[in-house]
Amino acid sequence: MKTIRGNQGGVVLIEAMIGILIFSLGVLALVAMQAVSTSNVSNARYRSEAAFLANEIAAQAWIGRGANGVGTKDFKWPGGNDVTKAWVAKVETLLPQAKTYPPTITSVAGSANGYVLTITVRWKAPDALVPSNHVAVAYVTQPN
Template sequence: MKTFRANQKGSMLLEVLIAILIFSFGILSIVGLQAVSIKGASEAKYRSDASFLANEMIGQMWTDRANINTTYAASTAWKNRVAATLPGGTGTVVVAVDPNVTPQLRATVTVSWTLPGDTTHTFVSVAQINGAGPI
């Protein structure tokens, strides 16, 4: 019986070390998943903010159609809000006559932003504004 115990010395310690190793890999995997989840949530927030800002500008154009040609293409307050809301954010508004429908204008609102160490993301929204004056 002594020989059997002598052959088993240290096996319990080895089992504990292997269990700790497996547990550590599990914890590291959970931390990695959490990091990916946080990155995805922040990217979704920026996309949502860009959509809100573009739709806000289009809504302002719809409510003030008489001044669409002079006011909105050079809206510095809106561009400053885009820059303050999104990292590296820029916004452009292009208003042009719709070639398909004469009394309508086509407004294209583009919002771009760049996350640190990432590529540039762009959100484009196009709206037909009817009842607006000619450019």
């Protein structure tokens, strides 16, 4: 019986190499998806922290309000009172590069019986190209 040796030599080896290539690309894609997922979780944590911190200083402004806006207008940064100084220190501890991109708090008389606080919390994640921010606006009325 005659064996035919055609142009089929090495086909199994090529098929195996292509299979390994496809498998390797799949593994690399899974690793990349895991890295993106980890980055997204970190960014979500920073956004949650920023929202919490903005709400915290707004609540402190409500607690510290006084008659005719005394107290509320002191909730500003840069400057401000001891409560805002402690809050800024907390922001710098919890958010990355918050010292480089400090938070701001503006206090503007909104009407005869209240102030509008605009709270901007900024940070820059380690893998980010530009800083992120969270802006909260709170209207603090004076007690009756």
